[in-house]
Amino acid sequence: MEPAANTLEVVLSRDRQKYRDYRQRKKAKHEQAKAEIGQLRADIGRLQAQLQEQKEHDTVQGLMQLAEPPIRTLHQQRCQQRVLLYEGMQHVFEQPYTIIRSCFTVDEELLQELEPIWKSGGRIFNEEKPKRSRGRGERKQQSIVGEFRGRSPKVNELLKTFENVVADALPSHCLHSWVALWSTAHCAEQVAHWDYDPDEVRAAMETHGPEAAPFSLLLCVADGMWLPIWLPSGLEEEDYEKDRMVLDANAGDAIFFVGNLIHAGSEYDNGHYGRFHAYIDSFYVKYQSGKTYHVNWSK
Numbered sequence: 001m002e003p004a005a006n007t008l009e010v011v012l013s014r015d016r017q018k019y020r021d022y023r024q025r026k027k028a029k030h031e032q033a034k035a036e037i038g039q040l041r042a043d044i045g046r047l048q049a050q051l052q053e054q055k056e057h058d059t060v061q062g063l064m065q066l067a068e069p070p071i072r073t074l075h076q077q078r079c080q081q082r083v084l085l086y087e088g089m090q091h092v093f094e095q096p097y098t099i100i101r102s103c104f105t106v107d108e109e110l111l112q113e114l115e116p117i118w119k120s121g122g123r124i125f126n127e128e129k130p131k132r133s134r135g136r137g138e139r140k141q142q143s144i145v146g147e148f149r150g151r152s153p154k155v156n157e158l159l160k161t162f163e164n165v166v167a168d169a170l171p172s173h174c175l176h177s178w179v180a181l182w183s184t185a186h187c188a189e190q191v192a193h194w195d196y197d198p199d200e201v202r203a204a205m206e207t208h209g210p211e212a213a214p215f216s217l218l219l220c221v222a223d224g225m226w227l228p229i230w231l232p233s234g235l236e237e238e239d240y241e242k243d244r245m246v247l248d249a250n251a252g253d254a255i256f257f258v259g260n261l262i263h264a265g266s267e268y269d270n271g272h273y274g275r276f277h278a279y280i281d282s283f284y285v286k287y288q289s290g291k292t293y294h295v296n297w298s299k
Helices: 002-060 074-088 108-114 146-150 153-169 198-208 237-242
Strands: 097-100 139-143 174-183 215-220 225-230 244-249 254-258 272-281
Touching: 074 097, 074 153, 097 244, 108 153, 146 153, 153 174, 153 215, 153 272, 215 225, 225 254, 237 244, 244 254
Parallel strands: none
Antiparallel strands: 097 254, 139 174, 174 272, 215 254, 215 272, 225 244
């Protein structure tokens, strides 16, 4: 028995060292990102001060003014977007969901690249809880893989932006599995579910703290997106309506929500085209491909 025990201790020691090394690399990357964000914030502050000074000068000279000093170059816009996203993600571990408003641009080029997607894709589960309106529409999705991203530069740029910011702001997490989602007219509400195993998420958070939580991410590319969620006091039948609330989002908004938040795809009378979805695994909790954890409300 002694050799086996020694072997186990060696394996555990190696695993601990591997994790320490991993954390050290992630910490170094995180510190570097924080320094870069600080520099970008300072650069944007200086730019806005210069623009404000120019505005005041032009006002004295009697020149016509724009309502707000513009961020003029594409590089400046991207820097501002990176700062907005990074700062918006600083409190994701403190609440079940975080909405960052107007954090990316939806323009005609992006919508044109998405147009072929709405004509493809496969149907995903669309069951509804009894007592809610029944719909005849469909909820569909299309995986956004390398080939598609290669011929869709605006889509690729948008998704890459979020991949980079998540890597900066959440260095122990990994964003993956982008899909485009859309709903046709009269699409019913999904059954309430979790994206991650709720028991696994709860155990990881109890053992390692809130930073062990995984997340899901939604990027809204059209106005009028809704996300029903439940912040449950229980899973009894009466809690279904009592604890239900609906988040709203418009084009350019992003929603991060923790992996054990109960939610459902919304019903849409006129359809919704559409949104992007991705998973953000933590070091301790990984998404199980193809699995969804339905909520069984007690009758």
